[in-house]
Amino acid sequence: MNIHLREYQQECIDSIIHAGPGAWLAVMATGLGKTVTFANLPRTGRTLILSHRRELVTQPRKYFDCDYGIELGTQHSHGEPVVSASVQTMTHRMNNFAPDEFDRIICDEAHHSGAKTYHDIFNYFQPRQLIGFTATPNRSDSVRLDDVFQDIVFERDLKWGIQNGYLSDIYCRRVNIGYDLSHVKTSGGDYAPGELEEAMDGTADAIAQAYKDMAIGATLVFAVSVKQSEEIAKRISGAAVVSGKTPPKERQALIDGLANGSIPCLVNCMVFTEGTDIPRVETVIIARPTQSDSLYTQMVGRGLRLAPGKDKLNLIDCVGATGSRSLCTAPSLLGIDLSPVPEKKQQELEGLLFDLPDKATTLSDCPESWIRNVEIVDLWAKTQSYNTHGVNWFKQPDGRMTLSLPHKRLTIPPADKLGRCNFGGRIVTMQYALDNAYKMLCRDYAKEKYIWDVSAAKRWGAQPASEKQMRLVSRMCKGFDCTELTKLEASQILNRRLAG
Structure with missing residues (x-):
């Protein structure tokens, strides 16, 4: 596959090559193309790609110009030069490989790599290089990675991407749709899906109203379930639903409809979190509460592409009561921790993304x-x-x-x-x-x-x-x-x- 790399993507590759043997971290914002970057690293041996979610395992395949093996569920690799695996699967299959089987291990979404499952894999394999890629910003309350990686060899964050004209600016707003997540359990670092769906029941009217009052142009809505997606779409004229069961041809037709303006709004449940490129999206509505920085960033990332006539991304966070639970909203994109900001003042955190840090500091100064x-x-x-x-x-x-x-x-x-x-x-x-x-x-x-x-x-x-x-x-x-x-x-x- 012949891909023309951007200057910063080549710079990232050069930095990794220059770093030599060791464990290194590369930080690249969503939308800047970390997958195409690591796919173009020169190979001097076999490569293992580790991902924490199923959909991320198969996504990089299109960027590689060689055979691509998969270790996931019932799928097994067969000696291919590149193997992509879920962390959960590899923890049970790593003994099928020699410790020195891979010259390089690429850890996608590397901010998760402080977990024990990752450590077990890292302790077993002996690659020449372990390269972690992450788009998640510095978080003083997140897990530290100093026991995995030696240094950060490359960094281009969201602010850099926007200021240098590679990503769309973001205007952030909040709307309280009345949910209560204070009693929803956490599972795997995020709200338990079944309980989350139940807690969000009855919010479709408020979400649809937020669309009518605040949305601009082509709109993507992220919902908690297929059922909720359908309930929201019913209330928005011309809206369509895309789910995991939508056939590929129909899904593409709906995406094309959003892109050409014949469909004003697509409502989806965990379909467009990865790898969907619809530059014309001007509004993203987050009606799928999450505690995961990476999931939130991926959802917002669907609207960060530049497009003719697009001034900025209109980001709408649907919020509610969370009790002691954390909730990712627009400030999470910059690693802003809202715990020092009184809850009653968090509603004031609206405006252009890069104005939010000063606003948060001012609101916490009480x-x-x-x-x-x-x-x-x-x-x-x-x-x-x-x-x-x-x-x-x-x-x-x-x-x-x-x-x-x-x-x-x-x-x-x-x-x-x-x-x-x-x-x-x-x-x-x-x-x-x-x-x-x-x-x-x-x-x-x-x-x-x-x-x-x-x-x-x-x-x-x-x-x-x-x-x-x-x-x-x-x-x-x-x-x-x-x-x-x-x-x-x-x-x-x-x-x-x-x-x-």
Whole structure:
């Protein structure tokens, strides 16, 4: 297959070749063509491609100019130069291959590779290169990959793709359609399908209304089930449903109809999450709630292609009550963690995609958020196995850790996929940055320990706030009810204001 690679795709290939033997990570946003990139890596031996979902196993076949074997369910490879396998299947079949069988292993959607199933495969095989590809942005609350990959050898994120004219800009909006996922169980890192479908029952009217009020041009709607897809389509004039049971010729005819304007809207259930190229799509409606960054990114990715007359992608998130469950929405595309943003203020996170980080930071900059951030940081540190030394860090939506001191604010930048950050002009591990910040605080701010040390602050601040503290808080944070504040909570608010 003769494919003309874009300059950055060739640069990625060159970076991987230059890296030599080892385990390397390449970050490439959805829509920039990571599959065609890794398909064009020069082969000096057999290649194994690992994917975490069934549909990803067969998708790369069209980009390879050689025999392509599959290890999935009842399908088996037969010595082909390229073998594509699901991780679940390969965990049971890896003993069918010699440890040195493959010269290169490509791990697609590599942000999943911290899981034990991946580790079992990586520990068995001995390739010359292990290359991970991911489109998911840095997430300070996601699994770290530093125990799998040595370094990030190439990175082109969503912002780069949009700013350099390869992807469409995104205008983000939210509409509350009234669902409640607070009691829906999680299975395999996402909402359990059956329970999710039940929780979304009765939302078709609201989704159809969102289309009528907010959609622009050719529209793709992602629903939770075929039944819900049909219910939504019934309520939208001219809409059609595409499901896994739609015959290939009929599916293509429907896609062509959306592309030429004869069909205004296609409603689907998990059909267009991968590999569908419809540049004319101007609106994507996410009516399929998910906790999976990669699935959310793939759904949005169907609308990122450029097209004549297309100004930007109109992205509509259908939201509802989630309780303590996480929900991927537009800020997830940039790795923004909404836990520091009070739920009642999250509705304000609308507008152009790259305006959202500043909006999220502004919305999290409030007394309620400052007080509960101790719990957020504790949870973050626990999931990442970090030792914060009891420092009263504040976690910003973009992953930055900040500490308010008298007339000063100390900052540690967000960690990358390998748990590293730029601290003091050096690329160091996040733990190194936390350790050295703690040493500096002990040295230079010993007298103010009640401000930055959580344990000392709790001992000092368990009593109700003083009248002077409450007067100052009332003056600085108009409209905030400070009658129930402790000394610690009041101090957190005042220090934050004074350091701001």
